[in-house]
Amino acid sequence: MQYIRRALQxxxxxxxxxxxxxxxxxxxxxxxxxxxxxxxxxQVAGGEYLALSGEDPRTAExxxxxxxxxxxxxxxxxxxxxxxxxxxxxNVGAALKIVHDNRRAGEMDPRILVTGSxxxxxxxxxxxxxxxxxxxxxxYPIAFxxxxxxxxxxxxxxxxxxxxxxxxxxxxxxxxxxxxRVEHLHELSTAYLYRDVLExxxxxxxxxxxxxxxxxxxxxxxxxxxxxLGRQVGLTVDxxxxxxxxxxxxxxxxxxxAFSRNxxxxxxxxxxxxxxxxxxxxxxxxxxxxxxxxxxxxPLWENFLVSERLKANSYTRRHCGAYFWRVYTGAEIDYIExxxxxxxxxxxxxxxxxxxxxxxxxxxxxxxRFDTVHSENWLDFVS
Numbered sequence: 437m438q439y440i441r442r443a444l445q446x447x448x449x450x451x452x453x454x455x456x457x458x459x460x461x462x463x464x465x466x467x468x469x470x471x472x473x474x475x476x477x478x479q480v481a482g483g484e485y486l487a488l489s490g491e492d493p494r495t496a497e498x499x500x501x502x503x504x505x506x507x508x509x510x511x512x513x514x515x516x517x518x519x520x521x522x523x524x525x526x527n528v529g530a531a532l533k534i535v536h537d538n539r540r541a542g543e544m545d546p547r548i549l550v551t552g553s554x555x556x557x558x559x560x561x562x563x564x565x566x567x568x569x570x571x572x573x574x575x576y577p578i579a580f581x582x583x584x585x586x587x588x589x590x591x592x593x594x595x596x597x598x599x600x601x602x603x604x605x606x607x608x609x610x611x612x613x614x615x616x617r618v619e620h621l622h623e624l625s626t627a628y629l630y631r632d633v634l635e636x637x638x639x640x641x642x643x644x645x646x647x648x649x650x651x652x653x654x655x656x657x658x659x660x661x662x663x664x665l666g667r668q669v670g671l672t673v674d675x676x677x678x679x680x681x682x683x684x685x686x687x688x689x690x691x692x693x694a695f696s697r698n699x700x701x702x703x704x705x706x707x708x709x710x711x712x713x714x715x716x717x718x719x720x721x722x723x724x725x726x727x728x729x730x731x732x733x734x735p736l737w738e739n740f741l742v743s744e745r746l747k748a749n750s751y752t753r754r755h756c757g758a759y760f761w762r763v764y765t766g767a768e769i770d771y772i773e774x775x776x777x778x779x780x781x782x783x784x785x786x787x788x789x790x791x792x793x794x795x796x797x798x799x800x801x802x803x804x805r806f807d808t809v810h811s812e813n814w815l816d817f818v819s
Contacts, residue, residue, distance in 0.1 A: 442472050443582050443751035449476050451571045452547045463575035464687035465553040465627050468606045473551050485516035490524035500526040512544040523552040529565030536569045554632040554686050577604040577713050579747035581819035597727040600736050603715020618724050625719045637682040652709050653720045657735040659706040695759035695772045710739050738784050744818035767794035779804035788812045
């Protein structure tokens with residue numbers, strides 16, 4: 437398949453060309469950050485840029501020194517700099533702050549694009565150190581909103597069954613053999629668990645983390661009880677919460693809270709936990725059967741729609757709250773967005789089927805919009 441133009445490419449290229457703030461490109465491992473960063477550098481710098489890697493010991497040692505003279509020796513002479521895998525550099529946030537605050541025209545005045553495969557360190561201490569000095573973007577696995585630029589609706593619909601089971605990581609698009617794609621997902625999931633989360637998060641008990649992930653994988657689309665998860669895994673609630681926080685920062689899972697404006701009967705204490713990618717979820721439960729053979733189509737459909745919507749909203753810089761809704765009587769809505777006070781509610785169905793919002797929801801929020809997302813209109817929802 438041809439190169440898939442990522443939605444962030446023109447946005448980041450414009451920022452690098454017109455603004456002297458640092459650009460942070462974050463996201464999960466193997467989402468295509470390095471490829472995208474090089475494409476951007478070729479576009480804005482015509483290939484005349486300095487490429488550095490945080491995995492290179494010499495680069496890491498020099499940058500982490502936070503010594504202005506040594507930093508000038510690294511960055512001077514180049515208008516554009518790519519610092520890849522920056523999370524491997526100790527004190528990288530402090531070092532980049534020094535570079536940014538001590539720019540001198542003609543000596544050290546670079547436009548810097550920084551990538552990181554995990555937000556555990558890069559988006560933690562680095563963001564605090566660089567407050568007001570950066571533009572920050574997240575690159576996810578391929579989005580259908582991006583594929584829509586290359587393929588027509590008929591072609592995209594043909595991709596859907598595989599996407600629902602194996603996910604949307606870029607490498608899968610270049611592997612024709614299904615067994616190879618499954619094997620790639622196994623390797624990718626191992627990198628998630630052991631390299632990003634375990635090493636950067638300082639977690640020693642990999643078995644309990646794996647058990648937690650499997651439990652979450654079986655509960656996509658359902659409300660989770662952190663107390664029950666702790667009981668089943670053998671960890672305290674605080675530890676469960678800290679693990680899930682790390683998994684969110686490493687772009688493995690994300691949480692949706694319950695929408696509530698403090699109505700007495702609304703449920704507001706539990707979350708739903710989704711995976712950024714269906715393929716990673718299915719590898720964790722060791723089930724990569726094809727779509728038509730599965731018994732968990734409903735939860736997979738919901739996880740796919742919510743994660744693809746998240747990508748689309750992120751790439752269009754659409755800042756809205758995302759929630760689910762349920763009351764104690766059992767009435768519920770799968771997904772709600774709140775933007776500038778306007779509520780938009782969505783019910784997810786596998787097949788085209790008329791659905792009405794619960795009367796209790798309409799009574800509580802009479803101005804809310806409501807729609808059903810199903811197999812015939814899903815593409816507009818995710819792109």
